[in-house]
Amino acid sequence: MATPYNVAGSSRSLPNPTPCLSYWQRTTRAFPHLHENKQAQVPSKSKYVVVGSGIAGGLTAFELIEAGVNAEDIVILEAREAGSGASSRNAGHVRPDAFRGFSAYSKVHGEEQALKIINNERLVLERVDQFVKKHNVQCDFNLTTTFDVCMTPEFADYEAKSLEAFRQAGGDTSHIKFYDGEEAQQKTRIPGAVAAYEWPAGSSHPAKLTQFLLQAVISKGARLFTFCPATEVVQRTLDPVLWDVHTPRGTIAAEKIIHCTNAHAAQLLPALDPFMRPNRGQAQSLVPVPAFSGRGGLQSTFSLRYSLHHFYSLIQRQGDGTLVLGVSRSNPTLSPETIASRLSTDDSQYNEEIVEDALRTFGQIFPDYTSETAMHGEGLDHAWTGIIGMTTDSVPFIGAIESLPGQYICAGFNGHGMARIFTCASGVAQLVLGKSWSKTGLPECFQFSDERLLRLSSGDLPSIW
Numbered sequence: 012m013a014t015p016y017n018v019a020g021s022s023r024s025l026p027n028p029t030p031c032l033s034y035w036q037r038t039t040r041a042f043p044h045l046h047e048n049k050q051a052q053v054p055s056k057s058k059y060v061v062v063g064s065g066i067a068g069g070l071t072a073f074e075l076i077e078a079g080v081n082a083e084d085i086v087i088l089e090a091r092e093a094g095s096g097a098s099s100r101n102a103g104h105v106r107p108d109a110f111r112g113f114s115a116y117s118k119v120h121g122e123e124q125a126l127k128i129i130n131n132e133r134l135v136l137e138r139v140d141q142f143v144k145k146h147n148v149q150c151d152f153n154l155t156t157t158f159d160v161c162m163t164p165e166f167a168d169y170e171a172k173s174l175e176a177f178r179q180a181g182g183d184t185s186h187i188k189f190y191d192g193e194e195a196q197q198k199t200r201i202p203g204a205v206a207a208y209e210w211p212a213g214s215s216h217p218a219k220l221t222q223f224l225l226q227a228v229i230s231k232g233a234r235l236f237t238f239c240p241a242t243e244v245v246q247r248t249l250d251p252v253l254w255d256v257h258t259p260r261g262t263i264a265a266e267k268i269i270h271c272t273n274a275h276a277a278q279l280l281p282a283l284d285p286f287m288r289p290n291r292g293q294a295q296s297l298v299p300v301p302a303f304s305g306r307g308g309l310q311s312t313f314s315l316r317y318s319l320h321h322f323y324s325l326i327q328r329q330g331d332g333t334l335v336l337g338v339s340r341s342n343p344t345l346s347p348e349t350i351a352s353r354l355s356t357d358d359s360q361y362n363e364e365i366v367e368d369a370l371r372t373f374g375q376i377f378p379d380y381t382s383e384t385a386m387h388g389e390g391l392d393h394a395w396t397g398i399i400g401m402t403t404d405s406v407p408f409i410g411a412i413e414s415l416p417g418q419y420i421c422a423g424f425n426g427h428g429m430a431r432i433f434t435c436a437s438g439v440a441q442l443v444l445g446k447s448w449s450k451t452g453l454p455e456c457f458q459f460s461d462e463r464l465l466r467l468s469s470g471d472l473p474s475i476w
């Protein structure tokens with residue numbers, strides 16, 4: 012059967028077979044399971060099949076095992092090398108939205124759900140911190156604070172209104188600090204800052220976190236098959252319900268399938284096609300110049316914001332000092348061609364215009380960063396892309412697919428997976444094991460249902476990111 016790689020702009024596609032490598036992947040090439048079972052035939056049956064080996068797939072398998080599932084009953088299928096998707100290509104933030112998205116979420120999901128969405132992100136940061144400590148995960152997790160820096164008076168006004176709306180609705184703001192004018196400039200080292208908000212957040216080496224999860228489940232007996240895409244899922248028997256998961260290396264009969272396929276979910280679940288939109292994100296790594304080296308390193312993470320859709324994200328890694336700079340997807344300073352090119356599942360290359368924009372703006376925002384005097388080896392190190400799964404109502408698809416009994420989904424994190432997956436994957440594991448939705452503690456608007464798809468089909472909702 013021909014494999015449908017890379018249908019531009021559609022989530023009815025398999026991941027591109029020739030992706031570029033991110034900074035995170037380039038620094039973890041020795042992971043022993045990177046090419047796990049690359050040639051092996053898949054088993055003819057497995058009680059659980061997890062499709063996708065990103066953080067969602069790895070953590071779902073981990074949580075199933077923690078809840079008592081026999082690890083040997085789990086197969087993880089991965090279309091490319093282990094953890095090759097967005098989980099190993101992102102910008103490294105574990106950054107809860109503290110209030111900014113509240114107004115936009117309220118318009119789409121109502122105030123009560125908007126509060127739950129924001130509270131869930133705060134909980135994820137706690138969960139990641141606890142998980143990393145409990146399991147001694149060597150993923151360079153750095154619990155720190157983050158700044159939302161308003162670079163224009165208009166955006167400062169937008170943030171102030173969002174914070175007020177969040178507070179009025181009963182949202183907890185006790186962990187958020189506000190700085191205006193000169194104080195904002197001093198706290199952030201940004202002379203052009205109009206205002207800034209600061210709250211707890213973290214950063215991590217996302218590929219190391221993904222690899223920890225895969226290593227942990229494999230060591231317990233789960234089997235990972237890399238370079239082994241699931242190409243089709245077909246019902247084998249009705250009673251008992253069994254599904255055939257087709258791959259190029261054999262067919263697996265499974266009772267339960269958990270789709271952790273991010274932007275590619277509609278390849279196996281075509282009904283999702285209009286509601287799951289792949290969007291190519293790009294990030295850059297920079298070796299710091301002296302002003303950002305040694306004690307001059309940035310201690311907090313940043314979202315540098317000109318408007319809701321025009322922003323840059325920034326972390327500086329504590330270990331090697333590398334700066335990781337992300338660029339918003341519909342940044343208005345980019346050409347229409349570049350913006351249009353981001354509706355793609357092609358993560359094999361990066362866009363030069365985005366690199367130039369990122370470096371130019373970074374130099375403007377942090378004038379201390381003078382790349383003209385950089386020595387050989389300082390400055391731009393690498394640029395890469397990855398595919399983000401955007402849902403048309405800006406919240407993930409989580410839970411049972413009722414029309415396909417035994418199938419579940421945990422996908423569509425809208426570029427915010429690090430701030431969402433740690434509650435969603437444990438939620439989906441509980442659902443697979445028969446618990447009710449209310450036990451997951453997740454916002455109800457995350458729950459997948461045919462009724463939700465029907466609502467989404469009535470038209471586009473305002474974009475939150």
Ligand SMILES: Cc1cc2nc3c(=O)[nH]c(=O)nc-3n(C[C@H](O)[C@H](O)[C@H](O)COP(=O)(O)OP(=O)(O)OC[C@H]3O[C@@H](n4cnc5c(N)ncnc54)[C@H](O)[C@@H]3O)c2cc1C
Nearest residue numbers: 063065067090096097098101102104241292397427428429
């Ligand atoms: C450039 C960039 C910057 C980002 N920055 C941040 C950030 O700073 N903070 C944050 O919270 N989030 C960020 N994100 C988003 C975050 O990376 C994602 O939300 C998260 O990694 C999603 O995890 P996942 O496991 O659902 O998907 P993925 O990590 O993409 O995993 C899905 C896996 O499924 C595999 N797959 C797909 N289809 C099939 C199939 N049919 N058969 C077998 N395997 C299949 C893919 O190859 C992939 O490995 C960023 C994303 C990008 C691209």
